[in-house]
Amino acid sequence: MQGKTPIDKLSLLISGRIRVTVDGEFLHYIFPLQFLDSPEWDSLRPTEEGIFQVTLTAETDCQYVAWRRKKLYLLFAKHRFISRLFSVLIGSDIADKLYALNDRVHIGKGFRYDIRLPNFYHVSVAETSRVQSTEKILSSSSRQKLKNVTNCYGQKKEIFS
Structure with missing residues (x-):
């Protein structure tokens, strides 16, 4: 929940659809095999703590898998390949979300x-x-x-x- 939920996990949606809003304004949907909190995950250093800037609402029955931040960082410290893999997946996920937002931004005469x-x-x-x-x-x-x-x-x- 926006402004309340701490960023202490990384979650991947397995099934369902989730609506992402900021102050009640729709941003985009999260679909299966997309991360729920990739922008928040990427915005913090391992030692920092933060809270969600968006609200996530399940529009259908959803299943997801979540990993605790601290446990993931320990795994990444041991296995650099897994760290690189997650980094690429999270980066790709964030890019997909930016493209979804790009579709909603218009300037001037439809540009x-x-x-x-x-x-x-x-x-x-x-x-x-x-x-x-x-x-x-x-x-x-x-x-x-x-x-x-x-x-x-x-x-x-x-x-x-």
């Missing part, structure tokens, strides 16, 4: 962020006020709007639409 591309464009918050003042300067008869767009490398582009 989507593509988290696979290293230089996706976004309108910076600081530029928004400048864009609005620039649009006022442009004559309404030209029907062109200027947008300042900054990519993740800090490069700026002017786009006319």
Whole structure:
């Protein structure tokens, strides 16, 4: 449960479907053979403790397997191969969840962020006020709007639409 349940396990869903929400807002589903708490697991160091930032709700009858954090870390210390295997599986699981969130994010006129591309464009918050003042300067008869767009490398582009 969000803000209450400690992050002390790593769990894998065997069957069923789980709904993930934050403050009542739907994020994504967890399906069989996906981890329930991979982002939380990956966000903490072995010595840190934390609490869930999301709420997980079973939408169907579910079965899952859970491993205690401390026991897993002891196993990983003994068997590096198992540690690497879990690291790859958890990383892949987190990527799948990010792609699920990516499908829900829209900007502008139906454009989507593509988290696979290293230089996706976004309108910076600081530029928004400048864009609005620039649009006022442009004559309404030209029907062109200027947008300042900054990519993740800090490069700026002017786009006319």
